[in-house]
Amino acid sequence: MARSYTKQCFDGVDQFKADHFNLEADGIAQQFNGQLDQNNMPLNSVEHDNMVVPVRTYNAHGVNTTSTYMPTQSYHFATFNIANDENVVAGEMVNPVSVYSKDWDTDDWDPYWNSFQPDMPQGDRIRFNAKEGMLIGGVTINMENRSGRVRGGSDPAFTRNAGEFNTAEIGIFCNGFLVGRSGRMNNGAHCLDIPYSTPIGNEFVEIQVKWFKEQYNIIDASGGTWTTVDVDHFRKIVISGVHTWCRNQYR
Amino acid sequence: MSNQVVYKNQKAGQASNEGGSVDQFYNDLQTKSANIGQDNTRTEWASRYHFNWTSKPTLKYFKQRENTSGNNDYTSTSYVTVSHGNNGSTEQTFTRQEFGVGDVLRINFSFRTGTDNGYLSANKDTDYYWIELEALLDSGGAATWSPIGFPMRYSLGTHRATAGFDYPAAGYRMYSGTFIDIFGYTGGVAGIRARVKVENGTSGIEIEKWNMSVQLIGA
Numbered sequence: 001m002a003r004s005y006t007k008q009c010f011d012g013v014d015q016f017k018a019d020h021f022n023l024e025a026d027g028i029a030q031q032f033n034g035q036l037d038q039n040n041m042p043l044n045s046v047e048h049d050n051m052v053v054p055v056r057t058y059n060a061h062g063v064n065t066t067s068t069y070m071p072t073q074s075y076h077f078a079t080f081n082i083a084n085d086e087n088v089v090a091g092e093m094v095n096p097v098s099v100y101s102k103d104w105d106t107d108d109w110d111p112y113w114n115s116f117q118p119d120m121p122q123g124d125r126i127r128f129n130a131k132e133g134m135l136i137g138g139v140t141i142n143m144e145n146r147s148g149r150v151r152g153g154s155d156p157a158f159t160r161n162a163g164e165f166n167t168a169e170i171g172i173f174c175n176g177f178l179v180g181r182s183g184r185m186n187n188g189a190h191c192l193d194i195p196y197s198t199p200i201g202n203e204f205v206e207i208q209v210k211w212f213k214e215q216y217n218i219i220d221a222s223g224g225t226w227t228t229v230d231v232d233h234f235r236k237i238v239i240s241g242v243h244t245w246c247r248n249q250y251r
Numbered sequence: 252m253s254n255q256v257v258y259k260n261q262k263a264g265q266a267s268n269e270g271g272s273v274d275q276f277y278n279d280l281q282t283k284s285a286n287i288g289q290d291n292t293r294t295e296w297a298s299r300y301h302f303n304w305t306s307k308p309t310l311k312y313f314k315q316r317e318n319t320s321g322n323n324d325y326t327s328t329s330y331v332t333v334s335h336g337n338n339g340s341t342e343q344t345f346t347r348q349e350f351g352v353g354d355v356l357r358i359n360f361s362f363r364t365g366t367d368n369g370y371l372s373a374n375k376d377t378d379y380y381w382i383e384l385e386a387l388l389d390s391g392g393a394a395t396w397s398p399i400g401f402p403m404r405y406s407l408g409t410h411r412a413t414a415g416f417d418y419p420a421a422g423y424r425m426y427s428g429t430f431i432d433i434f435g436y437t438g439g440v441a442g443i444r445a446r447v448k449v450e451n452g453t454s455g456i457e458i459e460k461w462n463m464s465v466q467l468i469g470a
Contacts, residue, residue: 054353191403193427
């Protein structure tokens with residue numbers, strides 16, 4: 001409760017001075033003049049119990065996303081993890097049954113971004129509720145493309161490599177918008193670490209990973225397609241691990 | 252200062268608050284301060300100076316090590332720790348950092364391959380190598396090395412068929428892998444390491460400079 005007098009003691013015939021009031025009022029009044037900020041909270045006053053405990057959720061939105069919501073940020077991830085080191089068979093490129101593998105001759109294959117769905121159980125997507133701020137994340141992915149071997153056309157005895165210079169690419173989409181991409185990758189088995197970031201509002205978010213790969217057929221001098229395939233690796237894209245994660249830094 | 256008390260000359264024999272200016276100031280102050288309590292800090296952020304570090308778990312912990320020179324050929328067909336370099340092994344143990352449910356571990360390993368292709372030409376069909384990241388985790392009991400994420404798979408070449416031409420993938424390629432884990436239990440982390448193995452022991456992978464880092468992020 002404020003007071004309406006000064007603590008100054010007065011004897012008879014003493015004068016009241018403005019300083020008596022001002023001095024005592026200053027301490028309170030200054031709080032209204034810009035000093036009522038961080039310094040108002042005593043140092044070392046925040047204990048662990050005062051902090052909001054992270055809230056961890058799993059599969060809240062159907063795609064096996066693990067999330068943690070913290071006071072100022074949230075993290076989310078999902079993983080497609082196979083035992084990709086256990087099934088290597090000599091002479092076989094990449095065909096343990098547990099990898100994600102597509103062949104443009106026999107599977108659905110679009111000449112643009114291809115979804116991993118419905119054939120990848122998890123890891124290619126994460127879903128969560130974002131708060132206004134930034135999304136900063138990454139996709140770590142084992143992507144493999146190889147050249148093959150064909151025999152053909154007008155000279156069946158002659159074989160050559162196929163798809164030696166094909167390229168493939170990984171794209172990262174946030175609610176349908178491309179926010180990160182690997183750039184075109186040449187043949188080989190590569191584990192890519194692709195970062196992305198984008199502003200975000202208070203909204204539901206789906207991060208989805210997609211792939212793109214060139215198709216390539218060899219035409220010989222006579223115009224005939226080399227249809228005899230000795231090694232079909234060039235027709236495939238193989239994914240043996242996907243780790244999609246995201247950090248939502250609140251504004 | 253806009254809120255200074257306005258002093259008025261008063262008449263002899265009158266009370267010190269005669270004229271109302273002082274009362275008015277204090278009353279105004281009381282009105283305006285009615286909604287200011289201890290919980291109103293008027294700030295969005297608390298700095299780390301406000302935390303009583305001795306009484307709470309780590310909010311954020313960062314550990315990093317890098318090799319800025321030197322290289323090594325790894326030829327083991329079972330996992331061995333990436334340990335070469337001028338700053339020690341990727342395997343490093345440190346003071347156990349406690350984490351709780353919902354805390355995040357983020358780990359990154361980046362490295363550069365050398366130019367040594369080993370015996371790739373004779374082993375085109377066995378040209379895989381793997382990098383696996385591990386953390387020394389416990390849930391209150393004994394700590395064990397546990398994989399984080401999945402084994403990162405690479406190849407020494409572009410062509411895996413026995414017949415045909417291959418192009419080496421080695422030669423100063425820069426690779427990186429980042430994984431996070433969100434713990435569902437209370438425990439601790441006391442170490443990190445990166446391990447490597449090759450499919451064919453005669454086709455080793457030459458690893459040059461590398462960087463290994465881990466962050467533990469809490470509330």
